[in-house]
Amino acid sequence: MGSMLINQRAAQSGFSKILGSEETQFIFLSDNTKGICGRSVYINANLSHEFSKRLTKDTAHRIFPKLEQLRATAGGLQAYSSFESSFEHFTTIENVQIGYKIFQNISGSSSKKPGVYITSIDFSKLDGKQPGFYKVVSDGDNWNLKSRDSKERIESRFAAINGLAKDLEAAATKIMPTMLEKTYSDFNNQDFNLFYNPQPLYSRGVKWKTPDQKQQSKQFAANILSEAMLRAQHRGKEVSWVVHGNGAQVFQNAMQRLQGKKLDKHKVMFLGPAVGDMEKILPMMRQSEMQLHTDVMKTQKDDWVGWKNKTNKNIAQEVAKFGENFSDAAASIKYDSKLAFDTLYKIKTNSAFNVGLGLGALAIAPVFPEIAMGAAALGSAKLAWGASTFVRSAENMRNIAANTVSDSALNPHLNPYKTPGQMNQSIENASGESTAKSFVTIVRAMIGK
Amino acid sequence: MSLLSKIIGDNHQLKGPDIGKAPSYTIDLSRTKLTIPVPAKTLMIPTVKQQASLDITNSVLYKKWNMDSRTMSVDIHGNGWEFKGKFGRSFGYIMFDVRLIKIEQEVSSFSFFDVNNLKEWLLHYVDSIWGKFNRETTEEYADAPPKKHLWTYPTSKEHLMKSNHHAGGVYYFVSLPGDGIKSHHWVPIGSQYLLKFDFVPNPLDCDLYSPEHNFPSATEQFIKVFMQNVSITLSPDGLAQKKAAEQKLLSSKENLESS
Numbered sequence: 142m143g144s145m146l147i148n149q150r151a152a153q154s155g156f157s158k159i160l161g162s163e164e165t166q167f168i169f170l171s172d173n174t175k176g177i178c179g180r181s182v183y184i185n186a187n188l189s190h191e192f193s194k195r196l197t198k199d200t201a202h203r204i205f206p207k208l209e210q211l212r213a214t215a216g217g218l219q220a221y222s223s224f225e226s227s228f229e230h231f232t233t234i235e236n237v238q239i240g241y242k243i244f245q246n247i248s249g250s251s252s253k254k255p256g257v258y259i260t261s262i263d264f265s266k267l268d269g270k271q272p273g274f275y276k277v278v279s280d281g282d283n284w285n286l287k288s289r290d291s292k293e294r295i296e297s298r299f300a301a302i303n304g305l306a307k308d309l310e311a312a313a314t315k316i317m318p319t320m321l322e323k324t325y326s327d328f329n330n331q332d333f334n335l336f337y338n339p340q341p342l343y344s345r346g347v348k349w350k351t352p353d354q355k356q357q358s359k360q361f362a363a364n365i366l367s368e369a370m371l372r373a374q375h376r377g378k379e380v381s382w383v384v385h386g387n388g389a390q391v392f393q394n395a396m397q398r399l400q401g402k403k404l405d406k407h408k409v410m411f412l413g414p415a416v417g418d419m420e421k422i423l424p425m426m427r428q429s430e431m432q433l434h435t436d437v438m439k440t441q442k443d444d445w446v447g448w449k450n451k452t453n454k455n456i457a458q459e460v461a462k463f464g465e466n467f468s469d470a471a472a473s474i475k476y477d478s479k480l481a482f483d484t485l486y487k488i489k490t491n492s493a494f495n496v497g498l499g500l501g502a503l504a505i506a507p508v509f510p511e512i513a514m515g516a517a518a519l520g521s522a523k524l525a526w527g528a529s530t531f532v533r534s535a536e537n538m539r540n541i542a543a544n545t546v547s548d549s550a551l552n553p554h555l556n557p558y559k560t561p562g563q564m565n566q567s568i569e570n571a572s573g574e575s576t577a578k579s580f581v582t583i584v585r586a587m588i589g590k
Numbered sequence: 591m592s593l594l595s596k597i598i599g600d601n602h603q604l605k606g607p608d609i610g611k612a613p614s615y616t617i618d619l620s621r622t623k624l625t626i627p628v629p630a631k632t633l634m635i636p637t638v639k640q641q642a643s644l645d646i647t648n649s650v651l652y653k654k655w656n657m658d659s660r661t662m663s664v665d666i667h668g669n670g671w672e673f674k675g676k677f678g679r680s681f682g683y684i685m686f687d688v689r690l691i692k693i694e695q696e697v698s699s700f701s702f703f704d705v706n707n708l709k710e711w712l713l714h715y716v717d718s719i720w721g722k723f724n725r726e727t728t729e730e731y732a733d734a735p736p737k738k739h740l741w742t743y744p745t746s747k748e749h750l751m752k753s754n755h756h757a758g759g760v761y762y763f764v765s766l767p768g769d770g771i772k773s774h775h776w777v778p779i780g781s782q783y784l785l786k787f788d789f790v791p792n793p794l795d796c797d798l799y800s801p802e803h804n805f806p807s808a809t810e811q812f813i814k815v816f817m818q819n820v821s822i823t824l825s826p827d828g829l830a831q832k833k834a835a836e837q838k839l840l841s842s843k844e845n846l847e848s849s
Contacts, residue, residue, distance in 0.1 A: 269795055280719055281655030282663050282689070283788075287723050289766055290739045307634050307683060310792050311670075315635040315685065330653075341795075555634070567637075 181256030182211050188262050195264055207234050211241060211257045228400075229260060230371075231364040233273065233293055236265035238361055265361050266354045270309045272337050272362035272391075274300075274369060277313045279330040284314035291337065293365060295373045295380055299325065299333040302366070304386020304415065305446070305554060309337050316555065320383050323558045324410045324434065336366055338388045343416065363394030370395065374406050381434075382409040386446060386554060389417030393425075401428040410434035412557040415447030423459035433463050437470045440477070441553035442561045452482040601675035604808040606684070607632065609815050617666060618643035619690065621825030622779045624666070626688065627816060631669050633683045638668030644690070646783060652692055657718045660694040663786075672794075673808055681803045682770065682793040684812065691784040702778035703835035708760060709747045712776065716743045720764060738767045753777070757822040759785075768798055771806070773813055777822060781831040787820065789813045 192201075211232070229240045240261035265271055273291025277284055286309070299321055306312035313335045321328050342359050373380050384392050389411060409431060411419065419438065426433065437460050440451055450456065457475035460467050553564055599605060607629030616625040617640055631637060644651065644664070652662035666688040672680045693711075702708050720743035727735045744750050744762040753759045759777035770791035777785045791809040798806060824832060 278719075278723075280657060281661070282653040282665065283687070285719060285723075288727055288739045288741075289769060290727070305634065307672075308792060308794055310790065311633065311635055311683070311685065314790075315668075315670075319636060552634075555636070 182208065182259065183256055184208075184259040185261075188259065191262050195262075204234055204237055204239075207232065208239065208259065211259075228402075231368045233291075233361075233365050233368075235291070236267070236271055238263040238265070238364060240364075263357070263361055266358045267339055267341060267361075269341075270337060270339065272339055273365050274334045274336055275309065275313055276332060277318070277335050278332045279318070281330070284318050286310055286313050292334075293369055293372075295334050295369050295378065297332045297334045298379060299328055299331060299381050299383075300336060301333060301383045302336045302385065302388030302392060303338050304384075304388045304413065306340060309335075312337065317383065317385070320385060320412055320557070324383050324412070324436075325381055336369075336388075336391075338362065338391050340387075342391075343387050359391065359394060362391050363398060366391055367395035367398045370404055370407060371399065371402060374402075374404050377406065379406050380408070382407060383412060384409060384414065385412045385557075386414070387416040389414035389419070389422065389447070389450075391417075393417040393422050396422060396425040396429070399425075399429065401425070404429040404431045408432035408434060410436060411438035413440045413444050413447055413554050414438055414450050415554075417450075418453075419450045419456045420453055420459060423456065423462075427459075427462060433460075433467065435466065435470060437467065437474065439557045441556050441559055441564060443564060444553040444557065446554040448481075452478055454478050454482065595676075599674060599676045599678060601679075601681070601803045604673040604675050604681055604804055606673045606808065606812045607671050609812070609819055614819075615667065616642070619779065619783075619825075620644070620646045620827075622646075622783075622828050623821075623823040624688075624779075624785065625821045626667060627819045628667075628669065629671060632672045633670030633685065635670045635685060636668065638665045638687070640664075640666045646690060646692065646780075649692070649694070657715065660696075661691065662693075663689045663691045666690055666785075673805060673812075675803055680794050681796055682791060682805045682809070684809055685788075685790040685792075686816075687786075687788040687790075689786045689788070690779075691786055693782050693784075695782055701781035701831060701835045702784050703781060703832045704839065705752075705760070708776070708778060708784075709750050712750055712760065712762075713744065713747070716762070716764070717745075719743075721745075741766055753817075755817055755820070755822075757824070769793075770798060770809070775817060778832075779822065779824060780828045781835070783828075785822070787817065789816075 229242055232239050232241070239259060240263070241257050241259045243257055244255055270289065271291050273293065274295060275289075275291055276287040276296060278287055279285075289309075301317040301321055303312035303317055306316050317335055318330075318333070321333060322330070339362070342355060342362065370380075392409075404426075409426065410433075411422075414422075423433075438450075440447060445451065454475070457471045457478060460474055461471035553559070556564055556567065559567065595603070609627045609629060612627040612629035614625050615628045616623060644666075649662065652664045655661040655663065668685075668687050670683060670685045672683045674680050700707050702711070720741040724735075724740050727739050731739075741764060743764045750760045750762050753761050753775060755775070755777060757777045757779075759775060761773060761775040763771050763773050765771040770793060772791070773789045775787040775789075777787070779785055789809075791805070791813075793800075793805050796802060796805070
């Protein structure tokens, strides 16, 4: 197989024939795509090698008809006259992603003929459920995933990008519906599309052989998201979004790829944005004329998962640039970030003292995740309980510590809408009785006992 | 189980919560008493807690369903647990929900205690969700949908199994190939009131039927023990309605035999 000539390989993979001179490197995809019906579809001959190497017979059977369809479906998007400056679109079928450019005119020095050019092929390195759009349907009060079949397009008026969640079904049926309901008063339990943002993309080590794989997989996810946003815009479809936690990063990557293309049909609200950088996201949104929810973003007071966004004073200025309607939101974000910055400073300066009590590691763990949680032991936490109160209020310390806890009744990151009072109530309800006991509940949850 | 696997865990004896040691929660549903075990939640999902008593006749408390406007439900309890093996690695989880369903029936002879009524209603219900999903998927794939995207759900009365729970009722399974098998248990507590117990298990980062772990049997066993620990004591009204339905069923049988 390895010694085979490229055109033999191409023929074996289903490509029809080499087109033109060697330097064009593009061949007709198949006999069906020569442009007799619809646009011509060409594929970079070098990719045929990748194809024959990676595709099984079964996947090839699903991919080829889809590629051939490009002669019709690709037409719905903008075409560019210059191949070099044209925009790369993506179509994704399960774990295979195909990049293509649409090329219309023969003008200029380019030797390329008009048509759809398949320029890249990528395979997802993620195990399990793939990133993409999943439809979530309510029967009135119960949420169900319609299927495990991820889609490329947004069908519903409402869409969500998940952050922290155990898996697809937990995010789709338990975590995101409440966030949509609280953000949009006209949501009324309508169907929505979840853009599934797999959490292994953010875990350290474990699943990735190389850091490159993780980066590529993040881009794979961002390509699907950005392409769907673009297509919804082209169809004139209004979409209201909720972006939670590290969903902000996949959103940021998607925006970077779209290079300021007009997206005024999309409205977005950020809840506890983390990993992604709001200071960079907001100008890109403005450039794309995207709509911002009037509240812009909400982060629970004790949620430190997205500490960079929380303490960044420039975010308020970026929000203010969206216009007068956002002056209130900007003022409140400015106030919050100032408060957060001061708090962070206090935690930092006091942490050296607290480390001695075993509590410092707890409090700064979500802010500096590199610091191992192992330092926390039940006994020393109890001891630290009394001593820590003069540094900050006991509740704050407890709630910040809960940023890494999986129980959503305890974790502020999963409750962007709760006021400090409501959050304290929720934690105390979950642990039954006193404030002191609730602290122990969190420490237990953190060390998994 | 060896001492070592007791300490570090065992992938073939995945550990969920201990129901026997779990506290319980009792709710008064207009004099019907429901008690369920409440093992501490270990899954990252929101908590659902209802107060200690609920006036089930008050329709305002319910959310109306899309299926038809006469059907409504209210959340009673929500919980979730992870199942862990060696070194605490999580192999999957169960999401658990309890709901009370109320239907405002026009036909006075209808009763959830009448097993035929119950089964017919359930078949209509499952078809309105999973049947509809399958029909839409079939359409999307131009009548040739891949099997892995189609739900398996009860389509005839034989698929609705009689529960051996002391309060009666039926249960069934719903699944997609390769995913966890959802089990739904339904127990009538009034001619127009029905309790629904949903268990939604899903494997995490592994195949459901991988020989590496015993997730399917561990969760099946957990659900069985959990339901054994659910206790329901009917209100006098509920009891009377149950007796009436049984009497009706008996007399229709006798009529059939004598004719």
